[in-house]
Amino acid sequence: MSRAAVPSGRTSAKGRRAGWTPWFYVAPALLVLGGLLVYPVCQLGLMSVLEYTQAQVSGGEPTRFRGLANYTELFADDQFRQVLLATVGFAAACVVSTLAVGCALAVLLTRVRALPRLALMLAALGAWATPTITGSTVWLFLFDPDFGPVDRLLGLGDFSWTYGRYSAFLLVLLEVVWCSFPFVMVTVYAGIRAVPGEVLEAAALDGASQWRIWRSVLAPMLRPILVVVTVQSVIWDFKVFTQIYVMTGGGGIAGQNLVLNVYAYQKAFASSQYSLGSAIGVVMLLILLAVTLGYLRLLRRQGEEL
Amino acid sequence: MNLSVRLAAFTALAAALVTACAPRTAGTSSAGTDEKSGTLRVWLFQEVDNRPKQHVVDAVLAGFEKAHEDTEVSVEYIPVETRAQRIKAAFNDPKSAPDVIEYGNTDTAGYVRDGGLLDVTREFDAWGETKDTDPTARRSVTVDGRVYGAPYFVGVRALYYRTDIFRELGLSVPRSQAELISTARRIRAEKPGLYGLAVGGAYTYGALPFIWAHGGDLATGEEGSYASALDRPAARKGIEAYTSLFGDDNCPAATCAGMTGNDTVTAFASGKAAMAIGGDFSHAAVEAGKVRGKYAVVPLPGVEPGSIAPAFAGGNNIGVLKNTAHRTLAVDLMKRLASKRTQRDLFDAMGFLPTFTDVRRQAAATEPFVKPFVRTLAAGTEFVPASPAWARIDSSLVLPTMFQEIVSGRKDVAAASEDAARKMDDAFGSAG
Numbered sequence: 165m166s167r168a169a170v171p172s173g174r175t176s177a178k179g180r181r182a183g184w185t186p187w188f189y190v191a192p193a194l195l196v197l198g199g200l201l202v203y204p205v206c207q208l209g210l211m212s213v214l215e216y217t218q219a220q221v222s223g224g225e226p227t228r229f230r231g232l233a234n235y236t237e238l239f240a241d242d243q244f245r246q247v248l249l250a251t252v253g254f255a256a257a258c259v260v261s262t263l264a265v266g267c268a269l270a271v272l273l274t275r276v277r278a279l280p281r282l283a284l285m286l287a288a289l290g291a292w293a294t295p296t297i298t299g300s301t302v303w304l305f306l307f308d309p310d311f312g313p314v315d316r317l318l319g320l321g322d323f324s325w326t327y328g329r330y331s332a333f334l335l336v337l338l339e340v341v342w343c344s345f346p347f348v349m350v351t352v353y354a355g356i357r358a359v360p361g362e363v364l365e366a367a368a369l370d371g372a373s374q375w376r377i378w379r380s381v382l383a384p385m386l387r388p389i390l391v392v393v394t395v396q397s398v399i400w401d402f403k404v405f406t407q408i409y410v411m412t413g414g415g416g417i418a419g420q421n422l423v424l425n426v427y428a429y430q431k432a433f434a435s436s437q438y439s440l441g442s443a444i445g446v447v448m449l450l451i452l453l454a455v456t457l458g459y460l461r462l463l464r465r466q467g468e469e470l
Numbered sequence: 471m472n473l474s475v476r477l478a479a480f481t482a483l484a485a486a487l488v489t490a491c492a493p494r495t496a497g498t499s500s501a502g503t504d505e506k507s508g509t510l511r512v513w514l515f516q517e518v519d520n521r522p523k524q525h526v527v528d529a530v531l532a533g534f535e536k537a538h539e540d541t542e543v544s545v546e547y548i549p550v551e552t553r554a555q556r557i558k559a560a561f562n563d564p565k566s567a568p569d570v571i572e573y574g575n576t577d578t579a580g581y582v583r584d585g586g587l588l589d590v591t592r593e594f595d596a597w598g599e600t601k602d603t604d605p606t607a608r609r610s611v612t613v614d615g616r617v618y619g620a621p622y623f624v625g626v627r628a629l630y631y632r633t634d635i636f637r638e639l640g641l642s643v644p645r646s647q648a649e650l651i652s653t654a655r656r657i658r659a660e661k662p663g664l665y666g667l668a669v670g671g672a673y674t675y676g677a678l679p680f681i682w683a684h685g686g687d688l689a690t691g692e693e694g695s696y697a698s699a700l701d702r703p704a705a706r707k708g709i710e711a712y713t714s715l716f717g718d719d720n721c722p723a724a725t726c727a728g729m730t731g732n733d734t735v736t737a738f739a740s741g742k743a744a745m746a747i748g749g750d751f752s753h754a755a756v757e758a759g760k761v762r763g764k765y766a767v768v769p770l771p772g773v774e775p776g777s778i779a780p781a782f783a784g785g786n787n788i789g790v791l792k793n794t795a796h797r798t799l800a801v802d803l804m805k806r807l808a809s810k811r812t813q814r815d816l817f818d819a820m821g822f823l824p825t826f827t828d829v830r831r832q833a834a835a836t837e838p839f840v841k842p843f844v845r846t847l848a849a850g851t852e853f854v855p856a857s858p859a860w861a862r863i864d865s866s867l868v869l870p871t872m873f874q875e876i877v878s879g880r881k882d883v884a885a886a887s888e889d890a891a892r893k894m895d896d897a898f899g900s901a902g
């Protein structure tokens with residue numbers, strides 16, 4: 165836009181053409197993005213400042229502007245703060261575990277022979293391809309106090325995993341890691357394969373250990389890939405819904421395993437408080453944006469181009 | 471200049487976006503019209519075995535179409551699990567909405583507030599058959615003194631028990647709540663593999679009779695100004711009694727805290743429990759289980775020996791949607807669908823308990839199984855607050871959370887009931 169300030173008429177006309185042409189090219193993408201992204205987000209934001217429940221939707225009562233009342237109500241709610249905290253902690257644990265498992269297995273993949281590699285790949289792809297509901301149900305069955313094989317194998321008797329808060333979160337974490345590590349593993353594996361063999365060979369000749377090679381050679385070279393999988397994992401794990409909903413029966417005993425997404429669902433759809441649900445959605449959106457932008461900024465400051 | 475053009479374009483785009491995304495409110499497209507012919511659309515709930523119901527309904531429709539020329543009725547059986555979404559969607563989009571619906575009676579106040587149901591007080595009072603309508607059933611279609619539908623059937627819960635186990639252990643059928651609890655413990659002690667009485671932390675309607683039996687209540691006050699009574703001493707006694715059933719001496723908290731009503735009935739039907747609180751509508755499920763022929767049903771005992779704990783009068787109603795374009799026809803169809811004759815036929819076909827006291831008496835005379843349920847109904851039933859807030863209280867799991875907090879030892883009865891009462895008052899405060 166600063167080009168518009170150039171005084172010469174000729175340059176200005178040229179500048180205008182150059183100014184509009186890129187817009188013309190991105191217009192289709194912008195239209196799609198606008199329709200699929202901006203419109204719903206705008207709806208969400210608008211709803212979160214209104215009084216908008218089932219009565220307003222079906223015309224029983226007029227829609228009323230509430231300003232930030234939904235947000236103050238939300239942050240005054242003990243349960244919301246508790247759920248927010250649990251969500252952040254749970255998502256962090258999931259991201260760390262997923263990345264650790266995914267990266268470790270990716271390295272392992274480059275070390276083993278063809279047959280075990282194929283087996284590992286197939287197992288991972290199977291986990292990846294399993295629909296979340298199916299996966300959650302199967303895991304729940306595996307850990308069932310009456311019929312599940314896990315309790316029997318570990319000799320736990322009829323220990324109920326979903327009864328305690330932390331054991332329930334642990335159970336869900338295992339399932340989340342199980343269904344999301346393949347993405348990390350496959351992506352990182354592809355990245356490792358692209359690293360020139362000489363580099364690794366040189367490191368090995370210098371007597372670097374496996375851990376040292378990962379730490380000082382592979383990880384820095386894979387940085388762009390790791391950034392992408394981390395951001396992806398943060399977003400996925402922060403928005404976990406199905407696993408919690410299915411495995412803990414909609415939030416666990418006395419709501420002990422609620423995470424933000426399930427909580428928003430309870431507010432918005434189960435009890436038809438669409439505006440409160442939207443406010444939770446906006447808060448989630450802001451948190452995710454902040455985390456992602458903060459992370460990218462941190463990397464940029466360390467001098468990495470993405 | 472080119473800056474201002476672009477600026478203008480952006481402003482226009484932004485303005486268009488903001489105005490375009492204002493949340494929608496459904497209009498009242500056809501309210502007020504009263505066409506005397508055309509097609510009426512009806513939504514009824516899809517039952518597990520729907521054929522007998524369909525048979526009864528088809529007979530009603532044949533009579534209706536005969537009586538009204540040039541009218542047709544199309545019936546859709548909607549799945550019970552997704553009814554909430556379907557009916558909400560119908561309120562939101564009057565054009566694709568049905569004229570007549572079946573709905574759960576705890577939803578009445580919520581649907582009325584949502585502006586979905588038609589006030590049929592005049593027609594209901596002018597309808598001769600309603601003089602025999604059971605008062606609790608009438609209460610379940612009434613909001614603020616106005617009637618919004620016709621009771622369709624009533625569902626009530628009672629105590630299922632295993633006759634073979636009672637005989638083996640030489641037990642007699644409990645006559646009071648204290649006996650019920652001690653009998654349950656005794657069975658568990660003698661047969662550690664069984665739950666004495668299967669209870670569930672998420673089984674609200676199985677727990678409420680305990681509160682009512684002690685003289686407690688969910689809420690007190692009038693429509694529009696309810697206040698929770700859960701933290702009053704009487705209600706607390708009931709909560710104490712119900713939650714005392716969770717534990718290794720009856721139903722271990724680790725498994726029972728998360729159970730729902732269906733889970734407890736399943737436990738009973740599969741032979742894992744010696745007693746359970748089940749509805750007349752659970753009959754088929756129990757008959758299909760392992761315990762067939764080895765059980766009997768009695769009313770759930772109250773506090774005094776020989777008394778009956780007030781049960782929750784569940785059930786469904788038939789209502790007319792406010793936006794119907796066929797007011798007269800739809801109301802007539804509602805009356806036919808919920809008439810004495812239809813209810814009698816539905817009882818024979820499906821076992822649904824009639825909402826008319828005289829029809830119910832006849833039913834009990836022909837089918838001994840329903841006797842304990844009819845006795846429970848005759849002893850007096852209770853209903854949830856007729857407030858739109860109830861739907862929110864129910865769906866945000868206020869009561870299950872309270873029971874689960876107590877049985878998992880997180881809070882004591884006093885603290886948990888106080889918190890639950892506060893949440894209920896919040897809901898009443900914002901919904902009336």
